[in-house]
Amino acid sequence: MSNALDVRYGRTPERRRRGRVVAIAAGGAVALAAAAWGVWTGIGGSTSTYEADTVTSRVIDDHSTEVRWLITGRADAAFVCAIEARDTSGITVGLVEQTVPVTGSGNRAGDTVVRTVRKAATGLIASCRDA
Missing domain, CATH: 2.60.40 (Immunoglobulin-like)
Structure with a gap:
């Protein structure tokens, strides 16, 4: 019965794996956006002062x-x-x-x-x- 309730409410191992994959992909997208912003604004590069x-x-x-x-x-x-x-x-x-x-x-x-x-x-x- 416990297994049926887990399946019914989305608490399966596949669901947890999918949640981890989505979290990793979102974290990667945020890191990529931060890196692109840093390049765009010239962080670490030479700027005219x-x-x-x-x-x-x-x-x-x-x-x-x-x-x-x-x-x-x-x-x-x-x-x-x-x-x-x-x-x-x-x-x-x-x-x-x-x-x-x-x-x-x-x-x-x-x-x-x-x-x-x-x-x-x-x-x-x-x-x-x-x-």
Whole structure:
């Protein structure tokens, strides 16, 4: 009778083996996903390290804003930086992609004028990436 109840409620050796196989496959899938994520995000690889700072911003008129910026990073790397002008609500009203060339120095500064669709409240260097 006990064997009949085990069969009826799925407590057979085959069921336990199938459960182990599913658990091992799920664990393998999680490990594979973690490894793929590590490769995708560059864990253990070389990454570009830099720091981009907005020094000042000045609204010139209703259609332009000047942003003064400073990038500190590898002297042998060129960057492309997104420089934005934003209105009082934080909405981007102008954007310029500025190429920052290799100069031989780790510190590079510049001024960028961002043309805007309406008056901005501020300007900033939003992000950079390797060129």
